[in-house]
Amino acid sequence: MAETLIRLRDDAASTAPVVAFADLSEAGNTAAVRLSPGDDARALLPLLDQLTLIEVEFPAYTDGRGYSAASILREYGYTGELRAVGDVLVDQISHYRRVGFDAFAPNQPITREAVDKAIATWPEVYQRTVDGRAPIWAARHG
Amino acid sequence: MYQYDTHDQAMVDARVAEFTDQVTRRLDGTLSEEQFRPLRLKNGLYLQLHAYMLRVAVPYGTLNSRQMRVLGNIADTYDRGYGHFTTRQNIQYNWIKLSDTPAILADLAGVGMHAIQTSGNCIRNTTADHFAGAAADEVADPRPYAELLRQWSTFHPEFDYLPRKFKVAIIGSETDRAAMKLHDIGIQVVKNAAGEEGLRIHVGGGMGRTPMIAPVIREWLSPLQMVSYLEACLRVYNRYGRRDNKYKARIKILVHEIGADEYRRQVEDEFAHILTLGLEPPAAELDRIKAQFADPAFDPAAPDAIDRSDPDFALWVDQNVHAHKASGYGIVTISLKPVGGIPGDASADQIRLMADLARDYSFDELRVTHAQNIVLPHVRKADLYAVWQQLDAAGLATPNLDLIGDIIACPGLDYCSLANARSIPLAQKISQRFADVERQRDLGELKLKISGCINACGHHHAGHIGVLGVDRKGVENYQLLFGGSEGADTSIGSIIGPGFSEDGIVDAIERATGVYLARREAGERFLDTWRRIGNAPFKDAIYG
Numbered sequence: 022m023a024e025t026l027i028r029l030r031d032d033a034a035s036t037a038p039v040v041a042f043a044d045l046s047e048a049g050n051t052a053a054v055r056l057s058p059g060d061d062a063r064a065l066l067p068l069l070d071q072l073t074l075i076e077v078e079f080p081a082y083t084d085g086r087g088y089s090a091a092s093i094l095r096e097y098g099y100t101g102e103l104r105a106v107g108d109v110l111v112d113q114i115s116h117y118r119r120v121g122f123d124a125f126a127p128n129q130p131i132t133r134e135a136v137d138k139a140i141a142t143w144p145e146v147y148q149r150t151v152d153g154r155a156p157i158w159a160a161r162h163g
Numbered sequence: 164m165y166q167y168d169t170h171d172q173a174m175v176d177a178r179v180a181e182f183t184d185q186v187t188r189r190l191d192g193t194l195s196e197e198q199f200r201p202l203r204l205k206n207g208l209y210l211q212l213h214a215y216m217l218r219v220a221v222p223y224g225t226l227n228s229r230q231m232r233v234l235g236n237i238a239d240t241y242d243r244g245y246g247h248f249t250t251r252q253n254i255q256y257n258w259i260k261l262s263d264t265p266a267i268l269a270d271l272a273g274v275g276m277h278a279i280q281t282s283g284n285c286i287r288n289t290t291a292d293h294f295a296g297a298a299a300d301e302v303a304d305p306r307p308y309a310e311l312l313r314q315w316s317t318f319h320p321e322f323d324y325l326p327r328k329f330k331v332a333i334i335g336s337e338t339d340r341a342a343m344k345l346h347d348i349g350i351q352v353v354k355n356a357a358g359e360e361g362l363r364i365h366v367g368g369g370m371g372r373t374p375m376i377a378p379v380i381r382e383w384l385s386p387l388q389m390v391s392y393l394e395a396c397l398r399v400y401n402r403y404g405r406r407d408n409k410y411k412a413r414i415k416i417l418v419h420e421i422g423a424d425e426y427r428r429q430v431e432d433e434f435a436h437i438l439t440l441g442l443e444p445p446a447a448e449l450d451r452i453k454a455q456f457a458d459p460a461f462d463p464a465a466p467d468a469i470d471r472s473d474p475d476f477a478l479w480v481d482q483n484v485h486a487h488k489a490s491g492y493g494i495v496t497i498s499l500k501p502v503g504g505i506p507g508d509a510s511a512d513q514i515r516l517m518a519d520l521a522r523d524y525s526f527d528e529l530r531v532t533h534a535q536n537i538v539l540p541h542v543r544k545a546d547l548y549a550v551w552q553q554l555d556a557a558g559l560a561t562p563n564l565d566l567i568g569d570i571i572a573c574p575g576l577d578y579c580s581l582a583n584a585r586s587i588p589l590a591q592k593i594s595q596r597f598a599d600v601e602r603q604r605d606l607g608e609l610k611l612k613i614s615g616c617i618n619a620c621g622h623h624h625a626g627h628i629g630v631l632g633v634d635r636k637g638v639e640n641y642q643l644l645f646g647g648s649e650g651a652d653t654s655i656g657s658i659i660g661p662g663f664s665e666d667g668i669v670d671a672i673e674r675a676t677g678v679y680l681a682r683r684e685a686g687e688r689f690l691d692t693w694r695r696i697g698n699a700p701f702k703d704a705i706y707g
Contacts, residue, residue, distance in 0.1 A: 083284070085325060086401060086402055092321055116323055144173050145174060147314045148319055157170040162447045
């Protein structure tokens with residue numbers, strides 16, 4: 022069945038109200054925030070311990086800024102839910118997964134089966150990223 | 164040269180399987196053209212004016228004879244018997260059926276080739292000096308770095324939806340044969356006083372609507388930090404490159420708007436962070452790749468003399484054979500610019516012949532040049548005559564390398580859906596006007612480049628003479644530029660005055676060459692004379 026929220030996590034989904042990045046300063050101890058493409062993910066670094074959900078918005082799948090935002094958040098140790106929201110298409114899912122997204126809220130519902138298939142597209146990978154997969158160069162050199 | 168191992172092959176095979184599934188879904192109607200478009204573009208499949216066009220990647224322009232042979236066979240089996248070598252060292256097929264594309268990609272995968280990232284706003288095929296590993300003036304071989312970049316950039320998850328396409332070129336000698344400074348990133352492999360290799364990194368060059376020469380962003384980078392540094396360069400661009408206007412989205416605009424110093428500062432900050440992540444392949448990986456680019460077994464006793472008794476052969480040697488680093492060898496450039504021909508086109512039979520010659524005479528290696536010619540990089544001087552005879556019999560021995568007949572031209576309005584004017588018929592007319600090879604040789608090195616629209620695929624900004632086709636009220640019109648160069652003395656040409664009709668521009672070019680012949684000083688190329696005396700004498704002669 023096609024779904025509007027697919028989570029690849031075992032914990033319960035956050036129920037905290039999602040605060041827009043622009044409204045963060047007034048929101049106090051918020052646990053959930055939404056980043057738009059132009060927002061600086063690094064501004065969230067001081068808050069990583071208190072956040073349990075970060076939504077990264079993709080107004081159009083062609084706007085790739087969210088991939089860098091996700092990578093940065095994971096590289097600095099964020100372990101909460103990282104959700105791709107918006108024009109999220111099945112053909113980009115494997116890349117989303119590689120940069121650290123573990124939840125998807127697509128405008129057009131996607132089946133869990135299609136997500137699993139997309140993630141399995143690449144038998145191996147060339148780059149080391151935040152997903153922890155061993156790159157091909159590591160396999161070559163132990 | 165580099166050979167795929169099982170890992171590389173698995174990646175290409177996975178891509179064929181994925182795209183086969185996507186084409187199947189398109190053909191049975193599951194995917195609309197709108198949904199299919201971004202997927203086919205990731206595989207170099209464009210819908211052009213008349214048919215699908217498939218662009219096949221030739222990583223850093225290097226091929227073996229089996230790969231070249233398959234390119235010829237594809238032209239026969241799936242196209243109209245020819246292929247078109249491009250200014251990005253790739254090959255394009257202009258008459259492809261969608262239903263054939265999975266089979267074509269499977270044929271390519273069989274010889275370790277693909278069409279991955281030959282279009283789309285991603286990191287495109289890395290280009291390199293087409294004389295790499297052979298040139299007498301080489302400081303260091305750029306190909307191992309190009310291969311490392313190929314692997315790093317293939318399916319890079321963070322950089323598949325950049326603001327705009329992204330092109331990297333790499334060279335390893337002071338002579339720039341890859342237009343390095345006119346790329347999004349240009350890398351020059353250099354050596355320090357201790358003989359250690361380092362990388363000089365230029366960022367923010369390009370042609371297109373707003374031509375720019377890339378400034379140096381880092382003078383010296385350890386080769387063992389290349390991936391991390393480029394990761395930083397790309398991340399800054401992905402985050403801050405403009406996305407509000409397609410025509411201002413290339414990295415050159417970002418670097419220009421914030422300034423090279425500020426861009427450098429941001430990259431250095433990101434680089435310091437990325438170095439903590441352990442993304443860099445180990446030295447052993449670079450060593451593994453370098454070992455595959457070791458010199459072939461040159462014969463140290465290969466004779467250095469060339470029998471020049473056949474004058475036509477001697478002419479070709481003088482024009483199309485370059486100095487090799489190994490004594491007794493030469494670098495052969497096969498001109499794909501016969502008089503009246505289509506620049507960069509080769510028939511299936513010609514492609515297979517070039518494959519055979521590479522196998523028999525050039526240690527199984529070929530290169531595609533950004534000037535749309537083919538190189539046999541390692542030919543014994545004693546074999547040059549035999550090679551020339553076979554090329555001549557196939558119409559491939561035109562002795563015009565770097566002369567006015569060696570024209571770069573984009574496909575133009577004959578094929579391309581972006582073009583405003585035709586490029587090919589103009590190139591044909593110019594090469595016919597200057598058909599006499601002795602006249603061409605008297606004019607000396609003269610790089611003429613034609614683009615059929617402002618996107619500049621024909622590199623008109625970098626031509627000693629550049630031609631830009633535009634649409635003026637529904638009529639094709641050609642603007643004339645002088646003073647561009649893509650070499651170590653890179654410069655951007657400028658438009659000299661009002662545009663011309665197709666016949667008018669051929670006349671204008673001829674008059675310009677007349678000014679050059681009248682005014683040149685000893686040893687000056689057309690470009691040198693233009694730089695010395697300026698535009699005015701040329702304008703006077705042309706517009707009179």
